[in-house]
Amino acid sequence: MTPRSSRLIFVLDLAGTFVFALQGAGRAMDARLDLLGVLVISFAASLGGGILRDLLIDAAPPQALRDWRYPATAFAAGVAALLFHEVVHRIPGALLTGLDAAGLALFAIAGAQKALGYGLNALAAILMGGVTAVGGGVARDLLLNQAPSVLYADIYATAALAGALVMVAGRRLGLANGWAAGLGGLACFALRIAAVWFHWNLPSAA
Amino acid sequence: MTPRSSRLIFVLDLAGTFVFALQGAGRAMDARLDLLGVLVISFAASLGGGILRDLLIDAAPPQALRDWRYPATAFAAGVAALLFHEVVHRIPGALLTGLDAAGLALFAIAGAQKALGYGLNALAAILMGGVTAVGGGVARDLLLNQAPSVLYADIYATAALAGALVMVAGRRLGLANGWAAGLGGLACFALRIAAVWFHWNLPSAA
Amino acid sequence: MTPRSSRLIFVLDLAGTFVFALQGAGRAMDARLDLLGVLVISFAASLGGGILRDLLIDAAPPQALRDWRYPATAFAAGVAALLFHEVVHRIPGALLTGLDAAGLALFAIAGAQKALGYGLNALAAILMGGVTAVGGGVARDLLLNQAPSVLYADIYATAALAGALVMVAGRRLGLANGWAAGLGGLACFALRIAAVWFHWNLPSAA
Numbered sequence: 113m114t115p116r117s118s119r120l121i122f123v124l125d126l127a128g129t130f131v132f133a134l135q136g137a138g139r140a141m142d143a144r145l146d147l148l149g150v151l152v153i154s155f156a157a158s159l160g161g162g163i164l165r166d167l168l169i170d171a172a173p174p175q176a177l178r179d180w181r182y183p184a185t186a187f188a189a190g191v192a193a194l195l196f197h198e199v200v201h202r203i204p205g206a207l208l209t210g211l212d213a214a215g216l217a218l219f220a221i222a223g224a225q226k227a228l229g230y231g232l233n234a235l236a237a238i239l240m241g242g243v244t245a246v247g248g249g250v251a252r253d254l255l256l257n258q259a260p261s262v263l264y265a266d267i268y269a270t271a272a273l274a275g276a277l278v279m280v281a282g283r284r285l286g287l288a289n290g291w292a293a294g295l296g297g298l299a300c301f302a303l304r305i306a307a308v309w310f311h312w313n314l315p316s317a318a
Numbered sequence: 319m320t321p322r323s324s325r326l327i328f329v330l331d332l333a334g335t336f337v338f339a340l341q342g343a344g345r346a347m348d349a350r351l352d353l354l355g356v357l358v359i360s361f362a363a364s365l366g367g368g369i370l371r372d373l374l375i376d377a378a379p380p381q382a383l384r385d386w387r388y389p390a391t392a393f394a395a396g397v398a399a400l401l402f403h404e405v406v407h408r409i410p411g412a413l414l415t416g417l418d419a420a421g422l423a424l425f426a427i428a429g430a431q432k433a434l435g436y437g438l439n440a441l442a443a444i445l446m447g448g449v450t451a452v453g454g455g456v457a458r459d460l461l462l463n464q465a466p467s468v469l470y471a472d473i474y475a476t477a478a479l480a481g482a483l484v485m486v487a488g489r490r491l492g493l494a495n496g497w498a499a500g501l502g503g504l505a506c507f508a509l510r511i512a513a514v515w516f517h518w519n520l521p522s523a524a
Numbered sequence: 525m526t527p528r529s530s531r532l533i534f535v536l537d538l539a540g541t542f543v544f545a546l547q548g549a550g551r552a553m554d555a556r557l558d559l560l561g562v563l564v565i566s567f568a569a570s571l572g573g574g575i576l577r578d579l580l581i582d583a584a585p586p587q588a589l590r591d592w593r594y595p596a597t598a599f600a601a602g603v604a605a606l607l608f609h610e611v612v613h614r615i616p617g618a619l620l621t622g623l624d625a626a627g628l629a630l631f632a633i634a635g636a637q638k639a640l641g642y643g644l645n646a647l648a649a650i651l652m653g654g655v656t657a658v659g660g661g662v663a664r665d666l667l668l669n670q671a672p673s674v675l676y677a678d679i680y681a682t683a684a685l686a687g688a689l690v691m692v693a694g695r696r697l698g699l700a701n702g703w704a705a706g707l708g709g710l711a712c713f714a715l716r717i718a719a720v721w722f723h724w725n726l727p728s729a730a
Contacts, residue, residue, distance in 0.1 A: 145675050145676065145728065146676070146725060148726055149676065150728075168373070168378060172378075172581070172582035177580060233386050236379070240383075255672055255675065257463070259463035260461055269354055315400075373584065374584060438585060438589055438590075439590075441596070442585070442592065460666060469561035520560055521606075522559060522561075
């Protein structure tokens with residue numbers, strides 16, 4: 113990887129962290145938490161998935177603790193949400209959905225790639241993509257004592273797993289790393305947006 | 319250990335995984351989760367305890383991620399529960415209780431043994447037996463936003479801890495590995511079944 | 525560190541464990557758990573924070589599993605709470621608040637120090653102080669299916685983080701280890717007591 117592309121990935125990673133932290137802060141304010149509570153939820157929502165992934169793939173201490181810029185980004189998003197919550201509430205829903213889908217794609221691909229790099233098998237790497245992408249949202253909902261929305265959301269974790277699957281399959285088929293990641297991310301993003309747009313659901317027993 | 323007995327243990331382990339995943343899937347369907355939610359709960363209910371144990375005893379990445387047959391078994395149970403939920407609902411309660419008690423015994427013994435193998439002390443190994451046996455059920459209930467039933471159930475985790483205690487004590491007293499494991503597993507199974515049969519409860523302050 | 529001061533720290537650590545376990549047991553009895561449930565909550569409330577810290581800083585197996593005196597202390601507190609719950613209920617609230625603030629200070633400083641010892645950066649060490657101090661309370665509340673009170677409590681986790689910050693800053697400024705720890709612990713304790721006394725709150729969006 114060239115220094116420039118690795119720098120781009122780092123910036124994208126922080127951007128995804130910011131988006132998920134902002135969302136988490138919004139949910140924390142809805143639950144009437146104070147400043148500290150909002151910061152805790154911002155941290156958990158944006159970095160919880162990557163932390164769980166790093167524990168599972170034996171990469172402790174997690175990236176979020178090795179590099180202070182990750183928690184700093186999460187806390188900055190929490191403070192921004194508190195200071196400008198009027199502005200945050202006025203962001204159009206479509207833009208939020210798009211940013212969220214982009215963060216989902218980014219985290220799913222980055223998580224699956226890191227798991228492959230640590231020697232995990234293909235199935236485990238795909239699962240780690242899912243954990244990275246939605247683990248933070250689960251931590252956020254558990255801390256707010258709410259049922260994890262990801263278990264009820266239309267094709268959300270499914271999109272993350274599908275994107276990770278495309279990436280892992282692409283690498284197995286001999287695609288260059290960047291192409292596999294790009295295809296996987298696009299698959300996740302497109303599936304998530306399509307699911308929201310067309311109200312796609314997975315089957316259930318009920 | 320002979321290859322044959324180690325193969326038997328592996329098959330039993332997958333069988334226990336299947337039983338706990340099937341139960342988890344049933345609970346997830348009751349909570350009206352969709353296909354993905356059912357698979358997530360199947361995974362967490364059957365493999366969450368072993369994953370937590372492996373993190374605690376410093377055996378990351380956990381067995382459930384090293385060997386794809388564990389998640390595959392959990393997901394197969396989730397799919398089976400969705401496809402044949404009419405059949406699953408008609409399984410007699412006594413059979414379910416027996417299978418569950420067998421899975422509990424198996425996981426408790428396997429967990430305590432693995433902890434001893436990683437050099438933990440006797441008390442920690444017994445606790446790891448309990449974590450392996452009931453950790454998945456706790457993860458399942460937390461994800462479903464329900465109070466962990468294991469904290470309220472009549473002599474459930476207690477049976478797991480008792481079985482692990484018997485196993486660890488047996489090995490301390492010089493019993494062969496297989497005998498200690500067999501005695502411990504039997505103790506857990508018998509205590510659990512007796513507790514259900516005779517409605518035994520632990521004392522409480524209330 | 526002299527053997528005598530290291531022995532003092534160990535005794536204080538067990539004392540903090542006892543206090544948090546006693547509190548946890550009280551909450552478990554309020555929730556009508558049985559003996560096993562009370563012991564589980566005693567364990568999680570007093571040792572859960574340190575266990576999570578040890579997983580995050582790559583110190584597995586956690587101290588609570590390496591040294592049997594930690595779980596033994598937690599379980600002893602749980603049994604004491606069950607046997608003498610009339611007595612426990614009659615402990616004056618001011619004394620409980622003081623003991624709790626002392627335990628909070630102790631755990632925050634010990635957690636941040638251990639994180640520094642494992643090579644984490646200053647921000648991560650401060651966060652680990654917070655995790656050690658309040659992680660057990662979060663585990664307790666999650667297991668009881670209640671919203672984590674630490675996210676709503678007036679300046680509780682904040683006091684832990686402030687104490688850890690003072691300790692880390694003191695060491696950066698060249699203070700001796702003992703002085704930095706003492707100052708940090710005092711800051712945490714004083715801030716917590718003052719917050720209770722004067723009903724201080726953090727700002728919130730609401």
